[in-house]
Structures are given as C-alpha cells and as structure tokens.
Amino acid sequence: MTDATLTLQDVSVARGGKQVVDRVCAALPGGAVTAICGPNGAGKSTLIGAIAGVAVHHGAIRWDGRNLDRTDVAFMPQCVAIRSTLTVLEVVLLGRLDRLGWTLREADLAAAGDALAALGLTHLAERRINTLSGGQQQLVLLAQRLMRKPRILLLDEPTSALDLNRQLLVFDMLASYARENQALVLVALHDLSLAARYASMLLLLRQGTLMGSGHPAEVLRAETIRAVYDVEAEVLHSSGGHPVIAPLHASTECPLRFGGERPPVYHAEM
Secondary structure, X not given: OOOOEEEEEXXXXXXXXXXXXXXXXXXXXXXXXXXXXXXXOOOHHHHHHHHHOOOOOEEEEEEOOEEOOHHHXXXXXXXXXXXXXXXXXXXXHHHHOOOOOOOOOHHHHHHHHHHHHHOOOHHHOOOEHHHOOHHHHHHHHHHHHHOOOOOEEEEEOOOOOOOHXXXXXXXXXXXXXXXXXXXXXXXXEOOHHHHHHHOOEEEEEEOOEEEEEEOHHHHOXXXXXXXXXXXXXXXXXXXXXXXXXXXXXXXXXXXXXXXXXXXXXXXXXX
C-alpha cells in the first residue's frame, strides 16, 4: 500500500459573514504527521473541523484522489466536556461502536488493550473516566480514536493537558502510527518547536489565510514568525537538527486583542 495524499483545494469556511478559513490549498502526505499552527483565532480548529465534516465548508477535500470517505476519518476535538461514568475500557471500546455486536469479541478486547497499552493506560482500564485528571481523559479519548485504525487521524491540541514527558511519548507513538499504517496524522498545535520536531509538513495560518506550508525547517523562519505571530524570535536548532523557536519579545505595534475563533465544545455523553 502506498501513501495516499489529502488534498485541500480552495477550502473556505464562513461564519457570521466572515471568512474564518479563506481558500486554503495544500497537499498533505500520508504516512507522516502534519501540523497546523498559528495564533489564537487563526482558523486551525475550523480547518480541522471542515476536514472532519463538522464544519460546513466550500472547496474540495479529497483523499487519494477521491471524495473523502468519513469512515476513513477519526476526529478528536480540542474541548470535550466528559460527563460519562463509563469505565476507561468501555470508553475505548466505543471507538468500534459501529462494529460491536451484542457480545464482545476477543479481537475487540485485544485491540482495546493494545490501544490502552500504547498510551500507558492499562492500569486505569477499570476506572470511571469522570474520576480521571484532564490529561488522563485526553489520553483515553485518543486511545478511543486509535481503536478505529483510521487512515486520517485529526487531532486538535491533543497534548494540551499533558506534561512534557507524555507529550513526547504521545508524539513518538503518533509518528509511528502514521508510518506503520500509511496514515495521515493531522494535528493543530501551538508549540512550534514540538511541531518542528515531529511534523514532516507544517501549515501556518493567520486570520484564516495560509501564510506558509512545507517542511518545518523551510517554513519556520524569523521573518515568517514575525508576520504570523507578531513576535520577534530566534530560530535555533537542536542537536537533532530540528528548529527550536526562542521567542524574544512581542511586537510593540500589536496590542493585545481578545476574541476570534473559539473552538466548539463537544459533549461526550457516552
């Protein structure tokens, strides 16, 4: 199986008469991690929502040259209010709800166990999900999405509640998942250094407009960061050759502004 490509052709999303995402064009390769970065209100969550099919959009979204089949896609939004009292194992099994029958198959239990083990959650399998910390809940919901073995995994700030160690472990796992399954892992992130370390392609958005796309080493330049973030920054390099962004100071010409895009809250009733 060869790696497929997710093609975005003039993808736009309007809300309240305003273009939140404006004619984004990109070709995102399977078998790797792609990161979408940009300041608050840039349109990151909206673009991922359009690909996931939860935001009405104009333009074409194709996977491997055909219209996107939603069964290929697993989506994990940024804000999820969990009210469920199901156990962690039960929540993960819901990732295969469309395949589950009246009785659980050994294969489904084994797949759930593998997903929990991959994220270090085996010891929490019998805990009620509403008793876990925010970071633990985030990992459980990621395990649930992985249960489906999606060809396209859409993640909006999937490590926002995790400590540094777990952020690295999760992205190591996501990079391996993409390679081993010829899948596209598309992640919205604020951490440019983390994106540069793990993504083979980076999209930079500002006010819904694509300001740059390509390999992180090509996109993450001081002048581009200034144009997108209104921040003066130095672009250093780690021992592994990855760009590391060192912010120096905010632009004095850019007063603090509130508002812009707010990601929707998805209630996980489960």
